[in-house]
Amino acid sequence: MLTIGKLGAEAGVKVPTVRYYEQIGLLPKAERSAGNQRLYGRKALERLAFIRHARDLGFTLEAIRDLLSLSDRPDQSCAAADAIAKAQLAEVESRLARLMSLKAELERMVVQCAGGRIADCRVIEVLGDHSLCATDHRHPEGEHIA
Amino acid sequence: MLTIGKLGAEAGVKVPTVRYYEQIGLLPKAERSAGNQRLYGRKALERLAFIRHARDLGFTLEAIRDLLSLSDRPDQSCAAADAIAKAQLAEVESRLARLMSLKAELERMVVQCAGGRIADCRVIEVLGDHSLCATDHRHPEGEHIA
């Protein structure tokens, strides 16, 4: 049995994060030692590693919650799981497109600045006027910015 | 003079967001009408449009605060503004690199799944085991995930 610290170290997750996952019901309530400390077995480690990996791939905790409950029903069709992964792929692709556009605009700004006074700074000028941009990089409503 | 609603519409910013920007000191406290409603002039509109555009380019509010205070000093060197833009470009490039890696892994997962039962689902399998991944896409510590 692992203490929370060992568990976190094995899975690459910080201790408060493990407790947080338990709090929001992503991990089941852990067994406790005589002294009230959490104890984990191999199954909990696998579950936490799954969560960590899915987070690393950008899935939200909500999506991970669904994926975990699917993975608890091995005999069902995996269509729902695949749909979640495809949605995540689409999300990543859309962020990618936007970030490429941002990169282009930022590069233009930085390159065009001759490095003089603020009054002549291309960075400041472009930030004040989107019509100076080459692409329409604007934030589609409802999309997360990061 | 514009009311907050008109101002927001002109700049493409929601009304509560305008009030939020005022609250955190990004916009100066607005003049008020006899009936205590906010009134804005052209300068405020320009400032809000600047903020909106910078947000659209992914700058944080902290960076925008700095850029705004720089733009209030037109005679100073623009080196600091350029540095902020370069840092933002670097940030975008690093996110881009990570997202490309995520996209590759997600595509692999989705393509490899034959679409049967959960027990055989490649999506679930890969999520449980990073060693099945082709690249090291893992989250560098301290970086934002989105």
Place this chain on the structure above:
DNA sequence: CCTAATGTCTCTAGCAACTATATGTTCAAG
């Protein structure tokens, strides 16, 4: 065996950047 250093416990609050809700006031149209 005692002590000191970690590690763990709970609880609360904070971060970014808003968004939503509730309740009340002002304004413009008809």
Place this chain on the structure above:
DNA sequence: CTTGAACATATAGTTGCTAGAGACATTAGG
């Protein structure tokens, strides 16, 4: 003059954690 939209304030919620306070548990050294 009444109605309804737009405005006002204040508070709480969102996501995914992270940081702190103050108390208890465990472990390693002397």
